[in-house]
Amino acid sequence: MERYKFLEELGDGTCGSVYKAVNLETYEVVAVKKMKRKFYYWEECMNLREVKALRKLNHPHIIKLKEIAREHNELFFIFECMDHNLYQIMKEREQRPFSEAEIRSFMSQMLQGLAHMHKNGYFHRDLKPENLLVTNNILKIADFGLAREVASMPPYTEYVSTRWYRAPEVLLQSSLYTPAVDMWAVGAILAELFAFSPLFPGESEIDQLYKICCVLGKPDWTTFPEAKSISRIMSISHTEFPQTRIADLLPNASPEAIDLITRLCSWDPLKRPTADQALNHPFFNASYPLHDLELRLNTIAEMPNLELNLWDFNTKQDECFLGLTLAVKPSAPKLEMVCNASQDMSENFLFCPMVNNDREPSVFWSLLSPDENRVHAPVESCPLSLSFSPMQQHTSVGPPPQSTTGFTVGSSMQPNMLDRPWMAVSAPFQQTHYL
Numbered sequence: 001m002e003r004y005k006f007l008e009e010l011g012d013g014t015c016g017s018v019y020k021a022v023n024l025e026t027y028e029v030v031a032v033k034k035m036k037r038k039f040y041y042w043e044e045c046m047n048l049r050e051v052k053a054l055r056k057l058n059h060p061h062i063i064k065l066k067e068i069a070r071e072h073n074e075l076f077f078i079f080e081c082m083d084h085n086l087y088q089i090m091k092e093r094e095q096r097p098f099s100e101a102e103i104r105s106f107m108s109q110m111l112q113g114l115a116h117m118h119k120n121g122y123f124h125r126d127l128k129p130e131n132l133l134v135t136n137n138i139l140k141i142a143d144f145g146l147a148r149e150v151a152s153m154p155p156y157t158e159y160v161s162t163r164w165y166r167a168p169e170v171l172l173q174s175s176l177y178t179p180a181v182d183m184w185a186v187g188a189i190l191a192e193l194f195a196f197s198p199l200f201p202g203e204s205e206i207d208q209l210y211k212i213c214c215v216l217g218k219p220d221w222t223t224f225p226e227a228k229s230i231s232r233i234m235s236i237s238h239t240e241f242p243q244t245r246i247a248d249l250l251p252n253a254s255p256e257a258i259d260l261i262t263r264l265c266s267w268d269p270l271k272r273p274t275a276d277q278a279l280n281h282p283f284f285n286a287s288y289p290l291h292d293l294e295l296r297l298n299t300i301a302e303m304p305n306l307e308l309n310l311w312d313f314n315t316k317q318d319e320c321f322l323g324l325t326l327a328v329k330p331s332a333p334k335l336e337m338v339c340n341a342s343q344d345m346s347e348n349f350l351f352c353p354m355v356n357n358d359r360e361p362s363v364f365w366s367l368l369s370p371d372e373n374r375v376h377a378p379v380e381s382c383p384l385s386l387s388f389s390p391m392q393q394h395t396s397v398g399p400p401p402q403s404t405t406g407f408t409v410g411s412s413m414q415p416n417m418l419d420r421p422w423m424a425v426s427a428p429f430q431q432t433h434y435l
């Protein structure tokens with residue numbers, strides 16, 4: 001990490017502290033996330049399979065992870081640097097609400113990034129204003145948050161998304177998750193961009209459900225056949241709620257905006273529009289009248305079924321995820337199948353004992369394809385460099401393109417990863433307040 005000069009702290013999250021830094025070789029300004037937990041073995045780092053996923057999720061509205069470095073058992077992620085997050089922007093302009101055009105622009109960018117993510121088999125699960133980074137009005141989805149092995153908690157996942165943006169099926173501890181959890185968060189964020197305060201500011205998990213009921217009314221409980229939290233269901237069933245309509249909470253929002261929020265924040269995950277469908281909502285296109293909406297939504301191509309059953313997940317401890325993710329993690333037998341299928345291109349290269357040596361090597365892991373990655377040359381100070389990108393031009397025949405004691409991964413490995421189910425957990429809830 002001597003190549004980087006740390007300038008200032010940009011943020012302090014559950015998993016890591018983020019610093020603005022400058023690359024002393026290229027003078028590029030970057031954001032370095034220093035993970036809070038130690039990584040004693042490369043194997044642990046390599047269990048962050050979503051690093052490979054991030055490479056797949058190359059999109060203008062998804063933050064770019066440029067490199068990974070491990071030094072003295074500390075792990076660093078080097079990202080492109082952004083100026084603000086959406087929470088900071090709202091806080092700074094509290095007296096000056098966004099125009100609907102500004103909100104439309106932010107939402108459209110977020111939905112484009114999300115649509116790309118969902119189509120590629122991942123979902124974020126921790127969308128919130130702090131994780132939406134903005135520079136010059138360009139928005140990028142960030143925080144693929146390092147998280148613990150999913151298997152340590154399924155199916156009673158508590159730490160899936162920050163509470164205020166957490167979908168009801170998660171609050172009710174349903175064992176089934178779909179990308180619709182992200183769409184719920186999108187609805188809550190959209191409302192917040194109008195109100196500059198959270199739509200459902202629950203102070204506890206049960207209070208979160210109460211707050212939702214106060215706006216949406218009680219759900220049809222048959223919507224959640226997988227729900228495990230019977231006590232929460234019972235508690236809500238026996239409570240009367242004062243009702244406040246979304247339109248009353250957001251007097252500055254257009255009918256189109258209210259309609260979109262209402263659809264996104266549907267109790268039933270199946271009734272929430274997908275990211276692609278949301279982008280086709282009249283909120284984004286005035287020439288599509290609201291009354292025409294049902295017809296058009298029904299004609300939009302169906303999304304792939306990304307539903308997961310958390311019961312299927314294996315129970316290996318300490319598997320870490322850089323968590324943008326939930327891609328679909330297979331149960332153990334399925335995992336074996338995938339490994340067998342990929343054999344020589346399997347992830348075994350990641351567990352090479354050479355990586356785990358006593359000399360504390362700095363390992364840089366270049367993640368962008370050569371045309372995007374400004375650091376082309378091997379990093380001289382690094383005894384080991386893992387590079388994915390050159391293999392797109394090189395087959396597995398011949399020497400690896402970099403001169404270090406590195407490993408290379410054939411591009412033919414990537415299609416397997418697309419099929420591969422895996423999953424990540426979002427960071428634990430971190431309550432935030434304006435003011």
Ligand SMILES: Nc1ncnc2c1ncn2[C@@H]1O[C@H](COP(=O)(O)OP(=O)(O)OP(=O)(O)O)[C@@H](O)[C@H]1O
Pocket residue numbers: 010011012013014015016017018031033063079080081082083084085130131133142143144145146427428430
């Ligand atoms: N690439 C970046 N450019 C600029 N600022 C960033 C960048 N990445 C993160 N930050 C800032 O650092 C904060 C914390 O980062 P991040 O959310 O990735 O950490 P975390 O530990 O995963 O947090 P959380 O507790 O939300 O899971 C962000 O809210 C953002 O303000």
